[in-house]
Amino acid sequence: MSHQPFKKHSIYKKDKWNMLNVEVQGTKIVLTEITDQWGEECHTFIGRPAMLHWANERFAKDKFDGTEEEWQAIMDAFKKV
Template sequence: MFKKHEIYKTDKYNMLTVEVQGKTLVVREISDQWGEDSHTFVSRPEMMNWAEKRFRPSDFAGREEELAAIMDALRKV
């Protein structure tokens, strides 16, 4: 059984989850714009490196709390 963490979910078409599969982390990003995108990481630092590139502060201008919540949730996985 894999442990699944919900990072955010705005509706059934926009969400980000992380599944912990042993030592592997599978990030599933579902978006109404791009469909489902899956990323597999072998370590938490690798996942956080991806997250820092994917969720840039410039994309969250005026929504800094939302960015902080996403990054916090990813760190807790």
């Protein structure tokens, strides 16, 4: 049985208290969001469509507090997972 390391993706990292990382574990996707406001939240998805749906709701363009370029970079990072 071969042990392949999980594939990790950094969606964004502003500092050590504000980051979002994604780890692909076979068909399961584990997303960890750390914020200075809410602490650490972990979400588990079965497949990319569920994760992308969450991302579109979490980072709704009309409610995003940042520039168009920052929003697009986050969405592009999610699509590369």
